[in-house]
Amino acid sequence: MSDLLERLRGRGWRLTAQRRVVAEVLDGDHVHYTADEVHARAAELLPEISRATVYNTLGELVSLGEVMEVSTDGRAKRYDPNAHHAHQHLVCSQCGTIRDVHPTGDLLAVLPADERFGFQVAAVEVTYRGVCPNCSAS
Amino acid sequence: MSDLLERLRGRGWRLTAQRRVVAEVLDGDHVHYTADEVHARAAELLPEISRATVYNTLGELVSLGEVMEVSTDGRAKRYDPNAHHAHQHLVCSQCGTIRDVHPTGDLLAVLPADERFGFQVAAVEVTYRGVCPNCSAS
DNA sequence: TCCTACATTAGACAATGTCTAAGTCAAGAT
DNA sequence: ATCTTGACTTAGACATTGTCTAATGTAGGA
Numbered sequence: 001m002s003d004l005l006e007r008l009r010g011r012g013w014r015l016t017a018q019r020r021v022v023a024e025v026l027d028g029d030h031v032h033y034t035a036d037e038v039h040a041r042a043a044e045l046l047p048e049i050s051r052a053t054v055y056n057t058l059g060e061l062v063s064l065g066e067v068m069e070v071s072t073d074g075r076a077k078r079y080d081p082n083a084h085h086a087h088q089h090l091v092c093s094q095c096g097t098i099r100d101v102h103p104t105g106d107l108l109a110v111l112p113a114d115e116r117f118g119f120q121v122a123a124v125e126v127t128y129r130g131v132c133p134n135c136s137a138s
Numbered sequence: 139m140s141d142l143l144e145r146l147r148g149r150g151w152r153l154t155a156q157r158r159v160v161a162e163v164l165d166g167d168h169v170h171y172t173a174d175e176v177h178a179r180a181a182e183l184l185p186e187i188s189r190a191t192v193y194n195t196l197g198e199l200v201s202l203g204e205v206m207e208v209s210t211d212g213r214a215k216r217y218d219p220n221a222h223h224a225h226q227h228l229v230c231s232q233c234g235t236i237r238d239v240h241p242t243g244d245l246l247a248v249l250p251a252d253e254r255f256g257f258q259v260a261a262v263e264v265t266y267r268g269v270c271p272n273c274s275a276s
Numbered sequence: 277t278c279c280t281a282c283a284t285t286a287g288a289c290a291a292t293g294t295c296t297a298a299g300t301c302a303a304g305a306t
Numbered sequence: 307a308t309c310t311t312g313a314c315t316t317a318g319a320c321a322t323t324g325t326c327t328a329a330t331g332t333a334g335g336a
Contacts, residue, residue, distance in 0.1 A: 014282065014283065014333050014334075015333080015334095016282095016284080016332080016333075034323090036322090048284095049284085049285095050284065050285050050286070052285070052286080052324095052325085052326085053284055053285075055324065069212070071209060071211075073209075074212075075293095075323080076322080076323060077212045090253075090254070090255065090257055092257065099255050101249060101255075102253055104249075105248050107245075107248070107264070110243050110245070111241050111266055112242060115228075115239045115240055115241070117228065117237050117270070117271070118271035119230065119266075119268040119269060120269045120274060121228065121266050121267070121268035122267055123267045124264060124265070124266050125264070125267070126245070126262060126263070127262070127263045128246075128249055128257075128259050128262050129259070129262070130257040130258045130259035130260045130261070131257060131258045131260070132257050133255070133256035133257070152301085153303095154302075156314080173292080173293080174291090186315095188317070188318095189317095190293095190294085190295085190316065190317080191314080191315055191316075193292095193293065193294075213291080213292080214291080214292060277336100278335105278336085279334105279335090280335095281332105282332085282334105283333090284331070284332090285328100285329085285330075285331085286327105286329095286330105287326105287327095289325080289327095290323100290324080290325070290326090291322100291325095292321100292322085292323080293320105293321080294321070294322095295319085295321090296318095296319085297316100297317100297318105298315100298317100299314105299315085299316080300313105300314075300315070301311100301315090302311105302313085302314090303310105303312105303313105304311095305309080305311100306308085306310095
């Protein structure tokens with residue numbers, strides 16, 4: 001993720017202070033912030049950053065394939081910087097905690113041809129749901 | 139689905155006109171309406187039905203396991219009356235059409251124990267994405 | 277240093293969903 | 307058949323999340 005800014009510059013992006021702080025907030029794996037959470041954390045580094053810029057920047061990062069958009073609950077979308085390694089998500093039904101997980105096998109292959117209805121199937125998203133150790137204990 | 143009202147009565151539900159029309163709108167498989175779509179169709183049968191009642195009723199049907207909540211796009215949730223037969227969804231990336239599909243094998247089993255992080259994993263939701271024949275053609 | 281096209285901003289607006297207080301009614305009790 | 311009561315419905319305010327616009331600012335090349 002630290003070379004994200006380099007890649008973006010290579011794509012002709014202007015490196016503004018706002019884009020830098022958004023990238024900084026997303027830095028590190030296992031982070032799944034909502035847009036408003038990204039905005040709140042970015043605003044600690046750059047108080048005058050606006051919501052619109054955060055939304056714009058996140059949308060651009062998704063378009064470029066640098067960040068994954070995840071919606072596990074029908075509420076706010078979450079942004080996952082771990083976009084360069086295929087993975088799925090495991091969500092706690094109680095507290096909402098999200099973990100990146102890696103199922104075995106080919107998840108696309110288990111959809112038979114006669115269940116594809118002529119679609120050109122390109123991708124698959126899997127959400128596992130359960131109760132995390134923390135919530136089990138209490 | 140036609141015996142849904144019977145099951146609900148058995149659970150102590152009051153059978154109001156509003157609940158009848160919501161059940162009628164959802165009747166039939168392969169239907170994936172948003173709450174507002176359900177409201178619009180219900181209002182054709184019972185013009186004075188309110189949005190709040192539709193939201194309440196859908197929420198209750200979901201709690202009772204009679205209807206599945208599906209959110210394939212991070213926008214409005216959709217309501218799937220085909221809740222008594224396990225299935226997953228195939229979504230057209232262009233027009234948003236949704237089909238019910240049935241992958242083979244045990245989708246839970248492909249998540250190894252060392253990828254469960256102590257969670258008690260209870261369910262799995264899969265969304266396949268691709269382009270439908272209609273959108274491929276045009 | 278200057279230009280200018282691209283980026284940012286504040287805030288209005290849109291879409292979806294939730295909540296409240298007041299009125300209505302289904303269904304059991306009489 | 308009527309009464310009673312607690313569950314149900316309603317209108318509309320409110321909340322959350324996301325999008326858009328017009329004015330202003332600025333990164334980076336000339």
